Amino acid sequence: MNLIELQTMAEAETEKQQVFRCRLLCCASTPCLSSGATEVINTFKQAIKVGKLDAEVQVVSTGCMGPCSRGPLVKVQVKGEEEVVYEKVTPAFAREILESHVVGGKPVGKQVLSLDMPFFSKQTRVVLSNSGEVDPERLEDYVARGGYGALAHTLTEMTPEEVCQEITKSGLRGRGGAGFPTGLKWEMVRKEPVGRKFVVANGDEGDPGAYMDRTLMESDPHRVLEGMAIAGYAVGAEQGYIYVRGEYPVAARRLQRAIRTAERRGFLGTRVLDSGFNFRIDIRMGAGAFVCGEETALMASIMGRRGQPVPRPPYPAQKGLWASPTLLNNVETFGNIAPIISQGSDWYAGIGTEKSKGTKLFALAGNVENTGLVEVPMGITLREIVFDIGGGIPNGLAFKAAQTGGPSGGCIPSEHLDTPVDYDSLRALGSIMGSGGLIVMDEKSCMVDVAKFFMEFCMDESCGKCVPCRVGTVQMHRILEKVTQGSATDLDLKNLEDLCRLVAETSLCGLGQTAPNPVLSTLRYFRDEYEAHIKDRVCPAGVCHITETPLRALV
Amino acid sequence: MAITKPQAKGDAQDHPSGDNRYKMVDRTLQRFHYQQDALIEVLHTAQEAFGFLDDDLLVYVARQLRLPPSWVYGVATFYHFFSLKPNGEHTCVVCMGTACYVKGAADIVSGIQKTFGIGPGETTPDDKLSLATARCLGSCGLAPVVVVDDDVVGGQTAASTVERLKRLLAGPNGAEQKDGRPDEVELQEAETV
Numbered sequence: 001m002n003l004i005e006l007q008t009m010a011e012a013e014t015e016k017q018q019v020f021r022c023r024l025l026c027c028a029s030t031p032c033l034s035s036g037a038t039e040v041i042n043t044f045k046q047a048i049k050v051g052k053l054d055a056e057v058q059v060v061s062t063g064c065m066g067p068c069s070r071g072p073l074v075k076v077q078v079k080g081e082e083e084v085v086y087e088k089v090t091p092a093f094a095r096e097i098l099e100s101h102v103v104g105g106k107p108v109g110k111q112v113l114s115l116d117m118p119f120f121s122k123q124t125r126v127v128l129s130n131s132g133e134v135d136p137e138r139l140e141d142y143v144a145r146g147g148y149g150a151l152a153h154t155l156t157e158m159t160p161e162e163v164c165q166e167i168t169k170s171g172l173r174g175r176g177g178a179g180f181p182t183g184l185k186w187e188m189v190r191k192e193p194v195g196r197k198f199v200v201a202n203g204d205e206g207d208p209g210a211y212m213d214r215t216l217m218e219s220d221p222h223r224v225l226e227g228m229a230i231a232g233y234a235v236g237a238e239q240g241y242i243y244v245r246g247e248y249p250v251a252a253r254r255l256q257r258a259i260r261t262a263e264r265r266g267f268l269g270t271r272v273l274d275s276g277f278n279f280r281i282d283i284r285m286g287a288g289a290f291v292c293g294e295e296t297a298l299m300a301s302i303m304g305r306r307g308q309p310v311p312r313p314p315y316p317a318q319k320g321l322w323a324s325p326t327l328l329n330n331v332e333t334f335g336n337i338a339p340i341i342s343q344g345s346d347w348y349a350g351i352g353t354e355k356s357k358g359t360k361l362f363a364l365a366g367n368v369e370n371t372g373l374v375e376v377p378m379g380i381t382l383r384e385i386v387f388d389i390g391g392g393i394p395n396g397l398a399f400k401a402a403q404t405g406g407p408s409g410g411c412i413p414s415e416h417l418d419t420p421v422d423y424d425s426l427r428a429l430g431s432i433m434g435s436g437g438l439i440v441m442d443e444k445s446c447m448v449d450v451a452k453f454f455m456e457f458c459m460d461e462s463c464g465k466c467v468p469c470r471v472g473t474v475q476m477h478r479i480l481e482k483v484t485q486g487s488a489t490d491l492d493l494k495n496l497e498d499l500c501r502l503v504a505e506t507s508l509c510g511l512g513q514t515a516p517n518p519v520l521s522t523l524r525y526f527r528d529e530y531e532a533h534i535k536d537r538v539c540p541a542g543v544c545h546i547t548e549t550p551l552r553a554l555v
Numbered sequence: 556m557a558i559t560k561p562q563a564k565g566d567a568q569d570h571p572s573g574d575n576r577y578k579m580v581d582r583t584l585q586r587f588h589y590q591q592d593a594l595i596e597v598l599h600t601a602q603e604a605f606g607f608l609d610d611d612l613l614v615y616v617a618r619q620l621r622l623p624p625s626w627v628y629g630v631a632t633f634y635h636f637f638s639l640k641p642n643g644e645h646t647c648v649v650c651m652g653t654a655c656y657v658k659g660a661a662d663i664v665s666g667i668q669k670t671f672g673i674g675p676g677e678t679t680p681d682d683k684l685s686l687a688t689a690r691c692l693g694s695c696g697l698a699p700v701v702v703v704d705d706d707v708v709g710g711q712t713a714a715s716t717v718e719r720l721k722r723l724l725a726g727p728n729g730a731e732q733k734d735g736r737p738d739e740v741e742l743q744e745a746e747t748v
Contacts, residue, residue, distance in 0.1 A: 030692075034707035068696030207653075289633065453656050
């Protein structure tokens with residue numbers, strides 16, 4: 001496979017798609033599959049076979065289209081007409097679409113999602129540009145949309161040094177949460193002496209309520225592979241690993257298939273695209289441990305050990321997998337690489353704010369009208385995400401808080417809704433960007449209860465290696481439990497605050513260091529709720545059952 | 556951990572138990588050239604083949620990879636995915652991700668607890684039903700999500716889940732027989748279409 005063959009392949013596939021008068025794109029990502037997308041796809045296929053429409057109508061199982069709560073989604077593309085998206089499609093409705101829209105030429109007037117609605121119009125799709133448009137299991141679909149062009153360009157036109165510079169110039173920062181400049185990391189690994197090096201994609205998305213990485217791996221696996229291959233070339237690595245969370249078998253299967261096809265067609269493996277560059281990618285399945293999202297723990301897990309973190313330095317860039325320099329980036333970060341190379345770092349740097357460039361994926365969930373996966377430019381306000389894209393709070397309830405960053409993040413109250421979403425603004429509010437979970441809570445959520453929920457999570461997931469995290473999370477959880485049961489005193493609250501500081505400052509890895517964040521941020525913005533539990537012995541939101549009484553303090 | 560069957564070597568046909576499921580484990584061992592780093596991959600296969608990891612199996616893996624049994628036991632107990640005891644005939648997994656929690660997943664768990672008397676990670680005394688909780692199934696748009704055997708169902712309440720489970724347990728012969736598979740495998744199948 002060389003550059004010319006790549007172009008021929010893209011043209012051939014585009015031509016093939018042009019033959020069809022109508023294409024039915026059915027979302028086949030996990031949420032839509034759980035709401036019955038398989039039956040819908042089968043109904044279409046069967047009806048097309050029966051109606052002998054095979055030559056003019058094509059059914060494509062695509063990746064995620066976004067508004068997951070409205071699934072199964074079907075996009076109808078008739079040549080020369082505007083595309084129409086139908087929501088909540090059932091097998092019966094699928095037959096109706098086929099009869100009236102595809103054959104009859106008259107769109108069905110119901111269950112239509114307007115493409116002008118803010119959910120779509122306020123998004124900027126860079127990483128997800130192919131998601132919902134291509135069949136993730138077909139390499140040709142990806143190539144037809146310009147896929148692997150960036151890899152071919154880097155291999156033929158750019159030196160590894162130039163690639164690193166380009167990424168640095170784009171201003172891309174790690175999408176895993178901490179926001180370390182990606183170009184700088186690449187440069188660090190590149191500068192290590194020549195020898196065995198590794199590239200690792202972190203797909204261990206442990207945050208409850210976040211599924212951006214899963215969607216990307218499921219919907220556009222080749223995008224991740226291409227980004228990793230470019231990274232391999234830039235830093236001088238010949239072996240890559242994708243660490244996929246154990247709960248994501250669909251993603252793992254699709255990635256595996258993508259790797260096999262890419263190797264067969266010469267996009268991966270030995271002599272990639274007829275150049276002198278070799279790059280292999282293997283998948284490692286996680287086994288259900290949140291701490292494995294931490295980079296040193298993740299590498300231990302790839303090496304078949306208990307996923308316990310080790311102190312840094314040495315950083316993975318110096319001593320990572322099997323003591324070799326290792327480049328470790330989030331899956332979403334790798335998803336940004338191909339667009340940066342093919343459209344230029346200047347274009348990419350034009351999106352977003354001064355210090356946070358590009359776009360960010362968010363999994364919008366919780367008490368909001370439109371839940372699903374969205375990609376927004378950095379610097380958009382929370383209000384726009386929650387009220388325009390998300391469509392506001394259902395049932396006429398009031399907005400209370402938005403939780404970002406999962407168990408390492410914090411809750412942002414309504415008075416800060418107009419804050420721009422970028423790494424630094426969120427940190428200033430006591431939360432973090434995190435990997436991209438965004439949970440909206442209405443007035444019926446008790447913030448103490450939410451803090452307790454996250455603390456229970458951290459307590460369970462603490463690997464047990466360092467004392468502050470292992471013991472501190474248990475103690476903090478115990479105090480929070482006392483608050484929600486009504487047996488806490490002012491002294492408990494003070495102890496809680498002291499513990500938060502202690503655990504944050506003395507824990508070994510990110511899990512412990514950030515575990516107090518949900519408590520600290522709720523204490524900062526919703527202290528009155530804690531005090532209501534303690535002093536007035538009521539839960540303002542009506543969630544907690546105040547059944548216990550405080551023990552008399554020993555004076 | 557008791558070492559009961561120490562004579563595990565050679566290929567699968569020779570395995571003293573005569574158990575064909577060991578063949579699957581051996582295939583993975585061979586694929587990774589008996590590298591010690593492949594331990595987690597081997598345990599994945601073992602759990603898939605046997606449903607859970609009993610002591611004999613762990614010792615077998617330890618011997619094949621020439622690792623101390625304590626090392627293998629340490630890894631197997633570290634990860635939630637690996638289960639060291641068999642599960643009930645039916646499994647119910649309640650997602651406790653943030654989105655599901657905000658929408659009332661805790662009520663579902665306590666509802667099941669009240670009706671069937673089992674907490675998360677427990678099995679009813681008659682081995683009919685196991686209850687488990689999951690971190691996040693990534694179907695947050697459908698919250699709260701419950702996985703009953705192989706079916707992922709969204710938008711559940713405590714009442715509807717208990718009702719569903721009661722129907723399942725009372726059903727004619729209780730649907731198809733399960734050989735005590737762990738929840739995670741159930742999930743895997745639920746998401747695999």
